[in-house]
Amino acid sequence: MTYSTSSERLGMRLGYRFNLVGMSALGIILLWTGIALFAPRIIPHSVGEIVDTDYFGPMSRDLWFGSDYLGRDIFSRILMGARYTLGISLAAVTIACFSGVALGMTAAVAGGWFDSMLSRFLDALNSIPSKLFGLVVVAAVGSSIPALIGTLSVIYTPGAYRFARALAVNVNTMDFIVVARIRGERLPYLIASEILPNILGPVLADLGLRFVFIVLLLSGLSFLGLGVQPPYADWGALVRENIAGLPFGAPAVIFPSLAIASLTISVNLLIDNLPRRIRDRGAE
């Protein structure tokens, strides 16, 4: 579905088509990124400060999204939580997908024992339950943001690897790869220049999905006390700590959920609706 807007016409002049769905998704992501960057300047209340005498307070002029189970301002806590959710998840998903995809393509092109060894090793890694793995890491090195990012990326690398390898194996059998090999090309050229452009679409879609998984796993870890440490909280932690408000329909549990939904859905919508190059030369 495409809508004719002024910016779309601009896009068409540049030879790209970007539809409204993609643009709104990008808008929401940029909004959250802005909030994450400038949260300390724009929050109305401090995140640790108890500002309401009641817990699970309703929405009011002062507390826009109500108060949480301790009477803290949820609006401020969501704005600050954006930093953790967005920052940690983005960093982890970038690392996981970059290493997973690079290894996957290498394994597909190199084949042989390298492929077998790497695949078995990452399968073994994949078989460890993710929360247990997180628990062990936190017990060993303590909970810090770099440790969280590292743990999350290690957990999600095998999946990205499997996915990229499966795609790359198909591309690897194409004649143009044979042509490149017999030209004498080396591995870095083969994976970066011949294979990657052909699997980029699905890899980006996978990245979007994996981002959602990481946001959810991060929330789970935070709930167990292994994630972001109080009084700060990421969105998942906000949902978990206010879950008792659900029977009262407290905004404290609804708004963090909406924040997670808006971010994860936007990321996926953007990836499905990336700007497309217009290939119809006749129209120019």
Place this chain on the structure above:
Amino acid sequence: MTVNLVEIRNLRVEATTDAGRRVEIIKGVDLDIARGEIVALIGESGSGKTTIAMTLMGYARQGCAITGGEVRVAGMDMVSLSEAERARIRGTCVAYVPQSAAAAFNPALTIMDQVTEVARIHRFMSAAEAQAKALLLFKALSLPEPETIGNRYPHQVSGGQLQRLGAAMALIGQPKVVIFDEPTTALDVTTQVEVLRAFKSVTAQHNIAGVYVSHDLAVVAQIADRIVVLKDGTVQETGTTDQILEDAQHPYTRQLLAAFRPKTQQRAPDHDGATKRPLLEVDNLTVGYGPRSRDGQPLINAVQAVSLKLDRGRNLGIIGESGCGKSTLARAIAGILPAHAGNIVFNGRELGKAGRNRTRNELREIQIVFQHADSALNPAKSVGDILRRPLTFYHGMRGKARDARVNELLDLVRLPKSVRHRLPGELSGGQKQRVNFARALAAEPTLILCDEITSALDTVVAAAVVELLKELQRELGISYIFISHDLSVVEAICDEIIVMYRGQKVEQITTTRLSAPQHPYTRLLFSSVPKLDPDWLDNLKQDADELRAYSQR
């Protein structure tokens, strides 16, 4: 009730491009088909022949829509019917035989299940009746073991058999008209003869009308009563088969006919014999697939002890049916699939068997061009990028010099400079094959291995590509090894021809002695090439014993 079974009046089909521009691809076509008549639609790719044939089922490909006119099949207008009504007609009144039966069959179901599916969907006969009917069709289409072939899965029968089974699937609903969409294009000539015979006798027996879509005039001549020549979505010429073959009016039809005329070729003058050293000498090359056994033999030998010799500036043809090992031989020479025995001597030096054991310069001198330009060109890279890479890789060219060379290369293969910015997907088949070839030329090789490079192309385009190869040879002094199953193409360009059968070289003959092949397989192969004569198929007498001996059907 109308007189003709099919009446197409002023048919218009439009396609919508991704910029929202609408392009008319069929521009007001009229076409009549009488009962039991077979009408051939011929034309180059993109001329709209398949699109027209598909409108008989009321179908237009995704992104396309029938925007005007009417298509009456047995009195019903397929354009104005609802989708549910069309579905009732498809399979029972109009049926379709696809180009690639291999892609049309579901590999997970038995053949019988798929052939009788039409009867199951339309519920016009019981399962037992349908199976009995299928059995009759299998016999009529002269399939081997008709009683049991239905229990097999699609991968357990050969390509030619599958194509006939595709026809059985179409015919089970006793349609009045069948659409044959290039059903023999993907087959070997020896197989094609049998499939054509089967189609011809079945359609005549059941008085079935047909639309036969093809770009091969010689095939069409055997089966069609009338020929409609299409170009750019309009009818150029209509006539009975004899009229078209003998008295073609339209230039495009004449071009098509010209592609069949025997080609005269001037041989390059012999260089002085004293310094002559063969460019390539292949000695007892054996190539195989699969794990090696203890004595070093691979599981399957695709090429067995083949020797050949090629002089500089000369061309060698390798022909044989699919599976005879001709492509494997080329791959072994190029170093893609390392041979496990034998020697390859190029320019007096012995080459490493695997590509990675050869120097960059050795790799540069032998280039291979693949059959499917679609898969040989990276769909994500522009033509310019594709051509720039070998220039950088082999010759270290950069910047302006490289861009100038890209333009030169495009010029050499007769492509406009503007295609540099296009992706392969935006080019026609012939253009893609030229880019594919230009990439090989970019390396400045002395030998180019052409693996079926014209098979996927229309007759006229293929003839143009062959002409281009000859011109380039005159200009650049390249040698070719030309692999094909199409004798006429090989004949047009090669000095010597090797005939391969089941991994072995059965005969080596010069093109001047083509009329007198010695080996029975060569005789069979040569006699199977369709001729423009409409009576060729009926008069074709092939030795039944030879046919049995050399057919793997």
